[in-house]
């Protein structure tokens with residue numbers, strides 16, 4: 005397709021969501037939050053009473069799900085079986101189980117397909133863990149966002165998310181399918197060295213060099 009994808013990857017609490025959102029606004033692009041898609045499937049798994057650590061059961065439950073992605077006001081939306089999801093994706097329960105569910109290959113296959121589908125109709129910024137490595141490996145625009153451990157720890161506490169995030173990063177980085185890592189061709193941006201504004205400027209500079 006002739007559309008442009010900017011891939012923003014990094015661990016939790018790295019500042020990638022804020023950066024991706026501000027970049028998408030600065031450039032007038034659609035913002036797609038791929039983490040929400042994994043959270044949505046996790047929410048539905050839990051709601052259906054399926055054990056999130058039972059990969060086979062998760063894959064089976066996935067087959068029954070009608071997942072609908074969309075764009076509204078330049079932001080991605082997600083609905084499962086007709087239920088539009090939002091704040092319920094950010095609960096402790098979902099935080100605790102999302103790494104388990106997102107490690108299931110069938111889940112990744114399905115969601116990567118849907119993620120690629122966005123590019124058929126819009127230019128976008130997509131944030132996640134495997135956007136530069138798996139979803140859009142051919143895009144020249146890739147940023148890996150990171151931050152010092154203590155800065156990330158502070159942000160976690162501020163977000164009320166202390167224990168789960170650490171485990172989540174470890175699980176996301178060590179899983180077999182699509183682990184979190186710096187993609188080939190990605191520039192690493194350390195947000196602990198930046199204010200929000202200077203981080204956006206640095207990202208814009210990186211993108212102009214990558215293009």
Ligand code: C5P
Nearest residue numbers: 038039042102103106132133134172176
């Ligand atoms: O970005 P966020 O922290 O909301 O993502 C929640 C979880 O979804 C991650 O911890 C990870 O397990 C999973 N995820 C993923 N691949 C992505 C985006 C998110 O596995 N591209």
